[in-house]
Amino acid sequence: MQMLLNAGDAIAGDVAARYGFAPLHEAPAEGYFLAFEDGRLVLQQTGDKARVCVDFVEGASAHRRKFGGGRGQPVAKAVGLKGGANPAVLDATAGQGRDAFVLASLGCTVTLVERSPVAAALLEDGLRRAALDADTAEVAGRMTLVHADSLQWLLDADAKSFDVVFIDPMFPEPDKRAKSKKEMAMFQALIGGDPDADALLTPARRVARQRVVVKRPRLAPWLAQLKPNFDYPGESTRFDAYLPLA
Template identity: 70%
Template sequence: MSVTIGVLATADPELEALSMAYGLNPLTAPPSEGQYLLWLDGQLQLAEVGEKGRVCVDLVAGAQAHRRKFGGGRGQPVAKAVGLKGGNTPSVLDATAGLGRDAFVLASLGCAVTLLERNPVVCALLRDGLRRAALDAETAPIVARMSLHQAAAQSWLEAAAPQSFDVVFLDPMFPEPEKRARAKKEMAAFQSLIGGDFDSDALLAPARAVARQRVVVKRPRAAPWLAGSKPDFGYDGESTRFDAYLPIKPQGAPD
């Protein structure tokens, strides 16, 4: 499967900017069957040609709005996992940002969040979602605390200064065919396009060197530990768990 940018009506400056930023090829008509298509119709959307399902990043309305208003604030598992309690509002590096949902929740709770995403299609979808959220009065202050970079997590972590973020958050794509089959058809297509993060085990060690307070790994409830490493502590959600690891200080660093 290939990914292309499709301009189905008139050229749009934002779509052109996205295609240039992420190396995606603009078209003037839909591609042949069996390809994925990105286009801008108020919001950037991803779909498989011939299918009705759409994937987009909407941080203003829908599920994200409900979670922002009624999700439980600092009492929800992801907030507890990163250590949002009392006066602690950590800086967070989300090294596997995906569609940015957890990162947006953490930013809505006051965290400064740096987002890394290596896939150019996902990065384009997320950038468009952040752009639109920045235009909304309620979500603009949240987006102001978020910074998106297209980068491979492992190389970025290995090049980062030791202990440069309070928390490193990892949510690698976990390939589970049986769950993918039960997912909504559009999300199943998205997962098929992106694939699993088969190199995710290599992220744990450099993440522990970059974190000052902890590394948090989001996993399906029954998934194995990342890199086979038992967490120091953890938090359970309904369908997921959050494994937490204490940082590893570089040699020679003061205690």
């Protein structure tokens, strides 16, 4: 991945160095690249107006934080947010961190593991900006980003080290909602799918103290062809829940 650097931009230079992005001093003739625009790290494609960034302060995340339904949301119910429970959650496939941010806004501490350097850099920038905003600083303080391969990270993690492990595999082919949003289609096209998603389930069940929650399209097959212990169906998605391994 290439990253456009502006003269004197210390943050951009630091991000490029840590994630191994090739520095650019002008936009490439074609292809994807990263750049800072209006203080935000964005993914873009030459000749295309679409932009991808992680924004926890404004837009959809702000609307969901204020009006999303609180602990009555399907993801909150699936993770086990009832009463005063605030489980420690491992989001093993963080992506753009949307569900992780919802859970953190509801009181959970969330560790986000993301192996794609592009996705991790976008997430890091989103968390950086959220930590600077009065409305989201407390939420960002409950979120910790780890740039690592999820499968290996789970295999190396201590048993029963998180209350809940959350898995939301990305599929190579965008669903109908993604096709209607050019930004999401761009993100998926670059990041790709999670072909090893099935392999995450068993180590996740070893790491979880309470349950593993897998987010799936409503009609998608079970992860690893394994029937969940219980599920939370919705209109377009469902949450399959698996009990920990002894």
